Amino acid sequence: MGATQPTVTGSANRALIGATIGFFIGAGSVSLFGPTAHIFLKAMHLSPQQVGLLVAMPMLTGxxxxxxxxxxxxxxxxxxxxLVLLIASVIGIAGLYWMxxxxxxxxxxxxxxxxxxTFGALAGCGIATFSVGIGQVSYWYSKKKQGWALAVFGGLGxxxxxxxxxxxxxxIMTVGLWGGYLFSLAIIIVGIIIYYLMGLNxxxxxxxxxxxxxxxxxExxxxxxxELFPTGGTWHTLLLSAKHWRTWPLVILYFTNFGGFLALTAWLPIFWQTYFHVGAFHSVVLTAVFSLIAAFIRVYGGKLSDEMGGEKTAVISLVVLLVGSVIMTFSSLLWLTIIGEILVGAGMGVNNxxxxxxVPHYVPDAVGGTAGWVGGLGCLGGFAIPPILGDIVALVGINGYALGFGIYILLSILCLLLVWLLYRTRENLTAHLSR
Structure with a gap:
């Protein structure tokens, strides 16, 4: 009997490691142009609008x-x-290196x-591995461990x-601009090899x-x-998840927190240099602190979600985000605004x-489709929010750099209301699934 028992290649933890490394490599392209935008601006004589589109292009396609x-x-x-997305990203980065x-x-x-x-758009394909990895990891792990597993995947990535x-x-300072992109190309090729060996279904x-x-x-x-199983093909699961009204509050939550995270990663260097006149190096450090806090605390957020439940964890994190947003909106003190930035990053990371x-609790019969909607439309916050922040500056003047963070106050309050709505209808969902 043992000889005929079907076997599985790999394990949940092995698949998690492979997917996390793959996403980590792919997600790096979201910052592909940010640190080098000033070089392209000077060399190609681009307008601010052209630079803005260039920086956002990998984020948009991803x-x-x-x-x-x-x-x-x-x-x-x-x-x-x-693998398809990572290979497309390799083609994009290779094209940039060649140029x-x-x-x-x-x-x-x-x-x-x-x-x-065009090459930037292809490079951004690597960011899209997030929603693929979410579904892939979800099917490997039991519901009790999904919060931790998905947080490790998303947080470290x-x-x-x-x-x-x-x-x-x-x-780039060491080996030149082209050398920087060659380095990026080499890293993503290594990531593809690791994912190919470890990222099993x-x-x-x-x-x-x-x-x-x-x-x-x-069976x-x-x-x-x-514990989780698919219910149909690609378009079926997209349509099925789209028909679940609970998918859309989750999209807004992710738009605010992950999309907001991407938006601030691109916006904060401008904010620190222009509003507080911080030097270029220190503005990069402050932005990296925000980015890394939001990423690494996500792992703890997953553990907290498993222990307390997703709804309670979401409420706590949104309150932290709200407090941080209020500080950043109304503070004129550098040290206090830094504290606000840290609170915003922590709140976003835990909420993500x-x-x-x-996702698997509220839309268990279409996890992949829901992950696609949530990850895709939610990520668009990184593309949509920076222009709004820029418009506020254009309208108000220099103080608009701080007042623009009022957007996150409004979004935090909206998200708190949506979490309350989901929780209030939880019993109806349970009754529906039991039938």
Whole structure:
């Protein structure tokens, strides 16, 4: 009997490590242009609007692609779409390296701007691995451990932009602009190899690939502890999750906290230098502190979500975010604003973990589709919020740099109301699932 017992390759922890490393490598492209924007501005004589679009381009494609690729996990388990996205990112970064190697500095003119945007868009595909990894990891772990597992995946992966902000300028100063992108290319190739070796699909998908029998694959996977199972193909799970009204409060929560995190990662260097006249180096350090706090505390947020529940954790983190936003909006003291920044980063990081603890609870029959909507549309906050902050500055003047953080006060209050709404309807959801 032991000889015929179906076996599973890999383990939940191995898959988590592989997916986390893969996402960490892919997510770094969100900061691909931020630390180097001033170089392209000077070399290509770009307008502020062109620079803004260039910086946002990897974020835009990485956000939108999260939706279909996240949903595709329900069809194939995640491994294939994850690899496709990382390979697309390699092509984009390789293209940027080639452009800089052959054109910079004397021949890199404005006429190459569309090509620069195209390669930046491809490079941003790596960020979309987030929603794929969320689904892939969710299917490996039991519901009791998902909060911790997803927080490790998201938290450690999200730390990548902070490290890029610190490391890429140092590499460029040492070996030149093209060398910085060559370094990025080498890192992502190593990440692909590691993910290929470790990022295996959950038991259900391994069994289904062998016999193409859904019922049998489900039964065998249950013996290995798998609790969540897909209910259909890519478009089915997208439509199914879109019909769940509870998907959309989760999207807004993630728009505020993860999208807000990406927005501030891009905006804070400008804020510190312009409003408080902090030097370039110290503005980068302050931004990296915010980014890394938000990323690493997400791991603790996952543990807290498992122990306290996603709703309570979300409320606590949103209150912290609200307090930090109030401080940053009305403070004119550097040290107090730094405290506000730390509170905002901590609140966002913990809440990001809480949101994905809530995803499999509130939409258990379409986890991949929901992860796609939440991760994709939520990530768009990083693309949508900075222009609003810029408009406030244009309208109000220098004080608009601080008053712009009032956006996060409004979003925090809205999110608190949405968490309350989800909690109030929890019993109705339980009754529906039991039928």
């Amino acid at each position: 956000s939108l692609l999260r939706i279909p690729f996240g949903a595709s996990v329900d069809r194939n388990g995640g491994r294939l779409p994850f 800089l190697l052959t054109l910079y500095p004397n021949h890199l003119t404005e006429k190459y701007y569309p090509m620069l945007l 999200d730390s990548s932009p902070g490290f890029v902000v610190l490391i890429l300028p140092a590499v 959950a038991p259900y998908y391994q069994f289904y690939k062998r016999n193409h029998d859904t019922a049998r694959a489900t 065998e996977a249950k013996k290995y502890g798998q 973990a809480a949101v994905f603890k809530l």
